Amino acid sequence: MKVCKFGGTSVASAKQLKKVAAIVKEDPARQIVVVSAPGKRYEEDEKVTDMLIKLVQAALSGEDVSHPLEAVVERYAIIAGELGLGKEIVETIEADLEKRLQEDKQNAALFTDQLKASGEDNSAKLVAAYLTSIGLPASYINPKDAGLVVNGLPDRAQALPESYTNLSALNRRDTISVFPGFFGYTREGVLRTFERGGSDITGSILAASVKAEMYENFTDVDCVFAANPRSVENPVEIEQMTYREMRELSYAGFAVLHDEALMPAYKAAVPLCIKNTNNPKSSGTMIVAERDISNRPVIGISADSGFSTLYVSKYLMNREIGFGRKLLQILEDEQISYEHIPSGIDNLSVIIRSHQLSPEKEARIIERVKNELYADDVHIRSEFSMVVLVGEGMNNSTGLAARATDAIARTGANIEMINQGSSEVSLVFGVLKKDEKKILNELYKEFFEAAIVV
Amino acid sequence: MKVCKFGGTSVASAKQLKKVAAIVKEDPARQIVVVSAPGKRYEEDEKVTDMLIKLVQAALSGEDVSHPLEAVVERYAIIAGELGLGKEIVETIEADLEKRLQEDKQNAALFTDQLKASGEDNSAKLVAAYLTSIGLPASYINPKDAGLVVNGLPDRAQALPESYTNLSALNRRDTISVFPGFFGYTREGVLRTFERGGSDITGSILAASVKAEMYENFTDVDCVFAANPRSVENPVEIEQMTYREMRELSYAGFAVLHDEALMPAYKAAVPLCIKNTNNPKSSGTMIVAERDISNRPVIGISADSGFSTLYVSKYLMNREIGFGRKLLQILEDEQISYEHIPSGIDNLSVIIRSHQLSPEKEARIIERVKNELYADDVHIRSEFSMVVLVGEGMNNSTGLAARATDAIARTGANIEMINQGSSEVSLVFGVLKKDEKKILNELYKEFFEAAIVV
Incomplete structure (x- = not known):
């Protein structure tokens, strides 16, 4: 079984989601799909998460929320429409957002968290509906039901050990599981988000929980480069590196993967692969426990x-x-x-x-x-x-x-x-x-x- | 005016003290002489300070002190005899030691300090007597009378700022001042010693107090070498280096000078010279504020x-x-x-x-x-x-x-x-x-x- 995580640009549009579906379909081992909220379709586009932050600000300051709410629903509606999905999924998403807007605003941090998390949550519902519609039976998985338990405030949200036991049940399902990234619930049932970019963490936790043969992290780059392409012309691609090397590189801006995402996979000895949704044939960068250093001491x-x-x-x-x-x-x-x-x-x-x-x-x-x-x-x-x-x-x-x-x-x-x-x-x-x-x-x-x- | 400090081997015997006298005589600017306790005359010899530690141990454990006391007095007596000094100086030293042995033993640390300090103190008395005897009028200076005031327990003894004002009076004397190294007195009049090797510190404090033109530190090596002669064959001599360089070299065993001895001279901008009592013609190593680095970036x-x-x-x-x-x-x-x-x-x-x-x-x-x-x-x-x-x-x-x-x-x-x-x-x-x-x-x-x- 493989866990595949698709980042924001991979789920930003109908065109991108068709690539996602093709990738999932191509390898029957891809049984767990983790998704981000829809990201940018083009340079000047707005990410759903940023639209949700505006919605939160309007709600917290008591302004009229109808315009920012409509903007979010519209983004999902465009994708659903182009994918030929019925109205039902868009109505589900709209109802979900309206329900979240009614939540208690006393604790602004928690109100913000649960509304921001809708980006990933509704993205997962949409992707599950789409995969099912093209004959790949898939279910949206609610992190609360599945048992992704995290610690409470004031700490930064982190998965508690019981999550790994709870989530291991996902390897006994007969449909594809589509899991929203970025958030979990405390033991008391309060939604808490990881840091921004935290869908990578969700994928890694799931991969570790089901002891996946591989955790594939689909982004919009072919691989990790040996140096920043903005500073060095045509840097070589890194085919394989160790967890430690990936971790040390993250020191200074190799921001391909969230900092916290490496450890769950590493501890469970699940190899990690950075791949490109737009070029899935490319072998990507493999992150493993050991590598042959004879011809490349510096990675x-x-x-x-x-x-x-x-x-x-x-x-x-x-x-x-x-x-x-x-x-x-x-x-x-x-x-x-x-x-x-x-x-x-x-x-x-x-x-x-x-x-x-x-x-x-x-x-x-x-x-x-x-x-x-x-x-x-x-x-x-x-x-x-x-x-x-x-x-x-x-x-x-x-x-x-x-x-x-x-x-x-x-x-x-x-x-x-x-x-x-x-x-x-x-x-x-x-x-x-x-x-x-x-x-x-x-x-x-x-x-x-x-x-x-x- | 120059302050000259002579280390343990320089005052270990009559033969050595004659060299000291010749050095003092040679340059009339050498008006302040700081001395250590007599050190080793040959490899297996015992330093007076170590003999005094044995005396302290005997006294504190209530044993008979006559043997260790006699050993210490004998060391001074041999030197005095060979220098042709009368019995008086030896009697003075013996009486001094007996008086110190009667001091309060309640605080073992303070009892130890005042007895150990007798090594330098009596050395200064002996040197003053000898210089005078050969026509170089010299006076023993008592650090308490001169005002070398240090802080009290439990801190490590360090000179208080008023010491510098008090000691500046030493540049208005018309005989050579012979000052014992290694100790001072608290404001309450309690004797406290510096760390072992602390006579270097006394010399530096005096040099700073009288704004000496130079602080000459006489040891038994010609100079500071660029590397340890025990590890590197015939290392080059350092003719000149900066205070900062000397300080960084002290990191790892360039133990020519006590760590704390550099700062008083440095702060008062007194150049420091490491010289050899056994070879005073050698120019030694000068320690200064700045040097030309063009031909020697590494010192x-x-x-x-x-x-x-x-x-x-x-x-x-x-x-x-x-x-x-x-x-x-x-x-x-x-x-x-x-x-x-x-x-x-x-x-x-x-x-x-x-x-x-x-x-x-x-x-x-x-x-x-x-x-x-x-x-x-x-x-x-x-x-x-x-x-x-x-x-x-x-x-x-x-x-x-x-x-x-x-x-x-x-x-x-x-x-x-x-x-x-x-x-x-x-x-x-x-x-x-x-x-x-x-x-x-x-x-x-x-x-x-x-x-x-x-």
């Missing part, structure tokens, strides 16, 4: 900008037990997470994503580090990028760090930070944002171009 | 073994605000300080000096990280070494990291950790202890041998 290079560094120096800092802990406490008080902490003997730097900072926060942090930690010097600099070299071969090939630093030296750019040593599969360079692209290209040339020639 | 390479790494991995760790802080809190609860924290996306390693760990501590740490932080994996590995490349040029020359990693790659050894980015003057490599020496030699070859040929 990919990611880069991300928008980092700042908090530099702190204090004479004899290294002897002061508790210094680092107190510094991190100050950041925690500002609700700031950090990426790396390179350190010298009397100084350390904390690498932070800049979006977490503001002039007020920076001033408070500097003030506290000076006054509470008696630092000799404190300052914050921004406009840094992180370039991350990822590969299972990182740990065994001594020459890799040398090749990488040589490549960066060739660009004439300075290396502001090097971090290696905890992850066995990544090597991180901190560089000035202005140098990011040329460094990324030179590293790509060093580790991938020779391979292309062969 | 030295230090290496130290005895490091362990605590590895912790947890899925989505990087999103969890407070994870690093909680981990450091667990180490702090065990009174453990750390050196570096390299990190990947879902994992981090804490580099710790192994002597701080024990099987019990390791078990408690692993248990707590698993149970309190819900880590997926925790383990501790040992037998690591840190190799540190130090140089003011580190920040401006991109090629340095490439040259260093290339050199390590040539040895065939693996790089376990790279840390660069906070200090502008150092680049740290974590390697297996077994590879330390070959890496150190290859790095030395890369950065210094070409210079020797020129």
Whole structure:
């Protein structure tokens, strides 16, 4: 049995849903289908989820909801019409939305969650109706009935262990199960959503629950590339990589899969495949437990900008037990997470994503580090990028760090930070944002171009 | 005016003290002399400080102290005899020790401090008597009278700001001031010692107080070498380096100067010179604020073994605000300080000096990280070494990291950790202890041998 998850662009229109149906039909192992809410049909189009957010805002502020409600229903109606489905499914969806609008608005977060989740929920109903209409018997599965149980507020929604037992029942059905992504229910029956993009998580939980032979994640790209095609011309396709490599690449913008989606499949040892709804013949990128690293020690290079560094120096800092802990406490008080902490003997730097900072926060942090930690010097600099070299071969090939630093030296750019040593599969360079692209290209040339020639 | 500090081997015997006198006599600017307790005269000899520790132990356990006391007095008596000094100085020293033995033993730490400090104190009295006897009018200066005020227990003794004002009076004396190193007095008049090796600190405080033109630290080596002569054959001598470079080199065993001794001189902009009592003609190593880096971007390479790494991995760790802080809190609860924290996306390693760990501590740490932080994996590995490349040029020359990693790659050894980015003057490599020496030699070859040929 395979679990297939189709993203927003894959269920955005009748044309796309016909591709989905063909994919499901082609392989009888595809018994569980997880769907997102309809996404964009073209660049300027609006995603159903964004339309639902507008509907929520209107409802919460007491405005007339008829226009935004109509817009959502219309999106489904267009798809249903083009697929030749009867009026019934559209009426079901409209009634569902009206019922959700009557829900308690006291807790705005929960009201928002249940209305946003309708995007995936109604998408699943529509897809089940369509598959059935073309002779592929399919049932919409309600996550509450199926037992996708999640934790309650104020935590971020995450599946509880019992979900896996409950959902394993899905491998004993004789019709195709169409399951809405993105949400579950607490033990008390309250709907809670995952983070945006969380349909990937639903698919992974289902794949783990039924011990699927594979979790296929259908998107609108053929595969994961070895570098961002926006920065590097025609990067090579990654045919196969390990879970760890995928995870380290996600560090800096390889946003093919939601961060939380890897773990359920990984723990259940279900291989994951990234495929393209628009080009299903392409073999895609397989994510597995182990791979042969002999001809490709580096699997990919990611880069991300928008980092700042908090530099702190204090004479004899290294002897002061508790210094680092107190510094991190100050950041925690500002609700700031950090990426790396390179350190010298009397100084350390904390690498932070800049979006977490503001002039007020920076001033408070500097003030506290000076006054509470008696630092000799404190300052914050921004406009840094992180370039991350990822590969299972990182740990065994001594020459890799040398090749990488040589490549960066060739660009004439300075290396502001090097971090290696905890992850066995990544090597991180901190560089000035202005140098990011040329460094990324030179590293790509060093580790991938020779391979292309062969 | 120059402040000269003479270490234990420089005041260990009459022969050595004659060298000291010649050095003091040679330059009339040498107006303040700071002395350690007599050290070893030959490899198997016992330092006076160690003899005093035995005396303390006997006194505290209520044993007969006559034998250990006699041993200490005898050491001074031999020196005094060979210098042709009268009996008086030896009687003064003996009376002083007997008086100290009568002090209150309730607080063992303070009793120990005041007895240990007699090593330096009586050394200063002896040196003052000797200099005077050969026509160099000199006075023993009592740190209490002179106002070297330090903080009280339970902190580590450190000079309070008023000391600098008090001690500045020493530049208005017309005899040579001989000042005992290693201790001061609290505002309440209680004797407190610095850390072992703390005579260097006393000298630096005095040099800063009198705004000396130079602080000369006389040891038994000609200079600071670019690498440890025990690991690298005939390393080059460092003629000049900056305070920051000296500080970063102290990371890993360049133990020429006590850690805390650099700051007073640095803050008062007093240049520091490391010189050899046994070879005063040698120009030594000058430690200054700035140097020309054009022909020597790397000034030295230090290496130290005895490091362990605590590895912790947890899925989505990087999103969890407070994870690093909680981990450091667990180490702090065990009174453990750390050196570096390299990190990947879902994992981090804490580099710790192994002597701080024990099987019990390791078990408690692993248990707590698993149970309190819900880590997926925790383990501790040992037998690591840190190799540190130090140089003011580190920040401006991109090629340095490439040259260093290339050199390590040539040895065939693996790089376990790279840390660069906070200090502008150092680049740290974590390697297996077994590879330390070959890496150190290859790095030395890369950065210094070409210079020797020129």
